[in-house]
Amino acid sequence: MVTSPSLQGVVHVSSLSASATDRPPFRDPSLPLRQRVDDLLERLTPDERIAMLHQYAPAVPRLGVGSFRTGSEALHGVSWLGEATVFPQAVGLGATWDEELVRQVAEATSVELRAFHHHRPAVMAPDRAPISLQAWAPVLNLLRDPRWGRNEEGYSEDPEHTARLGEAFCRGLTGDHPTYLRAAPVLKHFLAYNNEDDRCVTSSGLRPRVLHEYDLAAFRPVVASGAATGAMAAYNLVNGRPCHVSPLIETELRRWAEPTGHELFVVSDAEAPSNLVDPERYFDDHAVSHAAALKAGIDSFTDSGEDSETPIGRLREALERGLIDQKDVDQALRRQLELRFRLGEFNPDLDPYAGTGPEVIDCAEHRALARHAATESVVLLKNDGLLPLDPAATRRIAVVGPLADTLCEDWYSGTLPYRVTVADGLAARLGVHGGEVIRVDDSDRITLRSRTTGELLCETPFDVVDWGRGVVTLRAADTGLHLSLKDDASLAADQELLKTWEIHETFRLEQAGDGDIRLRSVLTGRYATVDPADGRVAVTAETADAAARWQRELLRDGVAEARAAAEAADAAIVVLGNHPMINGRETEDRAGIELPERQEELLRGVAAARPDTALVVMSSYPFAVDWAEEHLPAVVWTSHGGQETGHALAAVLLGDAEPAGRLPQTWYRGDDPLPERLDYDIIKAGWTYQYHRAAPLYPFGHGLSYTDFTYRDLRLSQASLAQDGTVDVTVTVTDTGTRPGSEVVQLYVRALDARYEAPLRRLADFRKVRLAPGESRELTFRLPAERLAHWDVATGAFTVDPGAYEIAVARSSAHPVLTAPLTVTGPAPAPRVVVGRRTLTGDFDDHADSTLVDATRTSGDAVTPTDPSRPATLLFRDADLSGAVRVEVETAREGEGAREARLEIHAGERLLAGLDVPVTGDPYTWTTVETGLVAPMAGVHDLRLTLHGDFRVAAFRFGRH
Structure with missing residues (x-):
């Protein structure tokens, strides 16, 4: 084992091995992996096996097996372990639209993680696990709602884009060795997780089309590619069932992984197993809940911190009560052991990454990559000719705003080894030309003098930074340290950085009358x-x-x-946005998308004084910058871009680099009423560029350049294709400007005259190209017919309907440049079969006032009225009712209640049947209710089910007898 001088004498049990003559089979690298895993598993006692199911798996000294811990955070650099290279936030990496660059960022992250693993154990003791090589990244949750507190962690709102970058990040983490992994990526968070408020008890309603076309679509290609080694279940519920007991772990995730030859190692999120009982109250006791999670496919329990005995005790109880058996434990442990073998733990002498030294952490190469990634992520949203600024002619630039001269860490950032702010970057570049930067952070400097004692609070003036919605931070004017609430309720100005799970440094200055104020803690409300x-x-x-x-x-x-x-400058750069730990972060969604009032006031004031003003939005998510779009000559966006943010922005603003980023999500207008935040039905609610009909402020895929690009000669290799065919789409792109530049060529598809509610457009492919002035490039995209598919609720499978489609080459989702028609040939879809076949109520074509819920605690969905006082409606189009004379319906009803419980079935406007729903005593106790139809039916009709009252419906079947 490699150790640094400071760790002399620290030896981990995992480095011990038996002599060559006594070497057990699990130590023999010539044997097949599965055989080695089975050999080690058989040598472990039942108690040792179950103990390994906790996040902190203990060592087994008698076998020379070391302790093991799941999970190191590595979203955009190594997190929580000290100084490490900090790359742009994931949403910023998403803005690059550059798979190779994302792969390189992940590679650098995993190299540094290897260095931490070998040289900086988490706890300086021989019986504790070294830093984990299982990297909890990337996040594949889609950015459906820009108000999501963790928006910064995802790549984009689009599943194709997210999957492509997610796979690239996974490949960068794993390395390219045929046997050993450099790090083991874990995909987060499965599934449909896009809200923070009450996240542990809210349910994401996913109709089958949304499930398969949207949320699963981000995970499926990454798992099927073999690039991912694991997944983490999400905190939320889906269709009323907690993700930690979701059957989708086995029926989807693990099914996709089967052809790769490796199973996924699925971990819980922190404390989520305990949440199954409290606060979710989905199960009555923890032994039952932990057993259900294990059986559903959770292999490792991240629960109770380092207290292994609590979760393992619950699993032991479950084993004793017969809720699980030894094979359930062995199956989960086998997946863990397979991963540990692949990480080289049991053959460190053969591990190609074992020699990684600490010198790689924040090395020159990684610093250069951080600068490149930050530069490539910058998006030019608007430019009326102000940018790029000429540093030789623009001698003085005022750089103002709360983010002008500071960089922030988010919760999953590593510790910044250094900070190059926007003001720093511009000052360095202007200094070469004899120019200067005027730095103003816009904070008011105030004193707070006690009316009781006459003394100043903390004996210092404070600089007040307003982050919106009445939330401020106060920095001591003499030290720059933040005022912080202490555990004993006292106050001290002693915090340099805002980065704790609970933020103690935010306050409200509330008016008290007569010009006085009251000081209130945001954290406690006191x-x-x-x-x-x-x-x-x-x-x-x-x-x-x-x-x-x-x-x-x-x-x-x-x-x-x-x-x-x-007024004293030649141009102004106003840097506005968010602090990643305030007003929107993990556990807290944003209340809206507008800029803080104080920031708007600053922007308008500066623009009035200096018309040559550019707005730089540095943020974890989109803002409604409507006024800036209308009145300013230039608007730029960057995520919190890490240690090199200032150099990157200076390069773009002054023209040393081209703005190469494109938006990874829609920027909505301020007066656009966004859908309800918990409405996950992107089709019905109108989420994302695929279904949102109002014109956005800036569309998905938008981004300008300093040069011009033209498109010509769009052609398809064939005008029509079969439902299982492939067409090549070719287009020529030319840089017709005077500067080199990068263009993201985006390929969209659209179904014309679809029988279902089709997306307005859907991203099918993209490619980032860099061209010199006058250079042309012919690009060919191979488009399989499956990219035109939708989830057919009538057949429960992806289907490519015959008919007319449009292929568009575009600069953004709202800016198609060239289009071409494409015809798909094949048999027309048959009517929905409902006679003699069980039809799931969740497989509706349309719905109103309904909610998807769990049919049982282990599997299946059902539908219930959202509000029992209002009827719910389910529509099933084109149902063949020929020969139907009876109908039977599967229902569950918990209690009597005064309200009626009745189901009506119509064909068009004609009433076919009405059924009174009996009480079954429990929402999971099902009965079948049947009745004859008003008259025998023939032909194809649109069916409408109307639910009156408080009950659930899982399925129905029409019969001929």
Whole structure:
């Protein structure tokens, strides 16, 4: 084992091995992997096996097997382990649309993770696991709602785009050795996880089309490619069932992985197994819940921190009660052991990555890559000729705003080894030409003087940064450290960085009358008080009336100072956006998409003083910058881009680099009423560029360049194709400008006159090309017919309907440049078979006022009215009712209640049957209710089921007898 000088004497049990003559089969690298896993498994006692199902798997010294821990965070660089290269946030990597670049970022991340693993154990003790090589990344959850608090963690709102970048990131993590993995990627979070508020108890309703065409579509190609080694279940429920007991783990995830020759190692999210009982109350006790999770496919329980005994004790109880058996334990452990073998744990002498040294962490090569990635992720949203600025002619630039001269870490960032802010980057570049940067952060400098004692709070003035919705941070003017609420309710200005699970550094300054204010903690909701006897300040008051009053004196007007700086400059750059730990983060969704009022005020003030003003939005998610789009000459977006953000932005703003990024999600207008945040039905609700009909502020895929591109000669290799055929789409792209540039050529498909509600457009392929001035490139996209498929609810399979389609080469989802018609040939779809066949109610074509719920705790979906006082409607189009004389319906009804419980079935406007739904006593106790039709039926009709009352319907069947 390689050790650093500071770790002399620290030896991990995993490095021990038996002598060559006594070497057991599991130590023999010449044997097949499965044989080695089985040999090691057989040597473990039942108690040792079950103990390994916790996140902290203990060592087995008698076998020379070391301890093992699942999970290191590696979303955009190694996280939580100290200084490491910090790359742009995942949404920023998504904006690059560059698979090879994303692969390189992941490779650098895994190389540094290897260095941490070999040289910096998490705990300096021989009986504890080294830092895990299982990387909990990438996040494949789709960015359906831009208000999602974890928007920064995903790549895009589109499944094709997300899957392509996700696979590239996985391949970068794993390396290219045929036997050993450099790191083991775990896909997060399965499934349909896109809200933070009440995330552990909310249910994402996924009708089959949304499930298969959207949410599963981001995971399926990555798993099927073999690039992923594991997955993490999500906190939320899907159709009323917690993801940690979802049958989709086995029926989808593991089924896709079968052809790869490796199974997925599925881990729980932190504390999620316990959530199954409390707060979800899905099961009555933890032994039952843990057993259900294990049987559903959870292989490792991330629960109770380092306290293994609690979750393992529950699993032991489940084993004793017969809820699970030894084969369930062995199956889960076998997947863990297979991964550990692939990571080289049991043959460190053959592990090609074992020699990775600490010098790779934040090395020069990785710094250069961080700068390149940050540069490629910058998106030029608008430009009326202001950009690029000429550094020789623009001698003074005012760089203003709360993010002008600071960089933030998000929860999954590593520790920044250094910070190049926007002001730093521009100053360095301008300095070469004798220019200068005027830095103004726009904060007001104030004092807060106690009305009780007359003393200043913390004996210092504060710079107040307003992050919107009344939330501010206060930095001590003399030290720059943030005011922080301590565990004993006292206050101290002693925090340099905002990066803890609970943020103690955010406050509200609430008006108290007569010009006074009250100081309130956002974290606790309590107000500051002052003890009149000793002057001690404590944040303990529960009500405003009990709060201390503070006299606020303004020492510096930040907006006025910013305006003055802009007036004295040749151009202004206003850097606005979010702090990743405030007003939208893990556990907290954003309340809206507008910029904070203070930031809008600053922007308008600076633009009035200096018309040559460019807005830079540095953010984890889209903002509605409608005013800027209408009034400013230039708007730029970057995610929080890591340590090299300033160099990257300076290069783009001053023209040393081309703006090469494209938006990975729609930027909606401020007056656009977004769908309800928990409505996961993107089709019905109108989410994303695929279904949102209102014109966006900036569409998915949008991004401008400093040069011009033209498209010509779009042609298809054939005008029509069969339902299982392939067509080649060819187009020529030319840089017709005077500068080199990058263009993302986007290929979209659209079904014309579809029998289902088809996407307005759907991304089918894309390619990023770099062209010199005057250079042309002919690109060919191979388009299989399956890219035109939709999930057919009548047959329960993907189907390519015959008919007319449009192929579009585009600059964005809203900007097709060239289009071509394509005809798919083949038999027309048959009517839906409902006679003599069980039809699931969840397989509707359309619905109103209905909610998808779980039919049982282990499998199946059902439908119930969203509000029992309002009838729910389910529509099933083109149902063949020929010969139908009876209908039977599977229903469940928990209690009597005063409200009626009745199901009506119509064919068109004609009532076919009405059924009273009996009480079954439990939502999971099902009965079949049947009745004759009003008259025998013939022909094809649209069926409508109407549910009156509080009950569930799982399926129906029409009969001929």
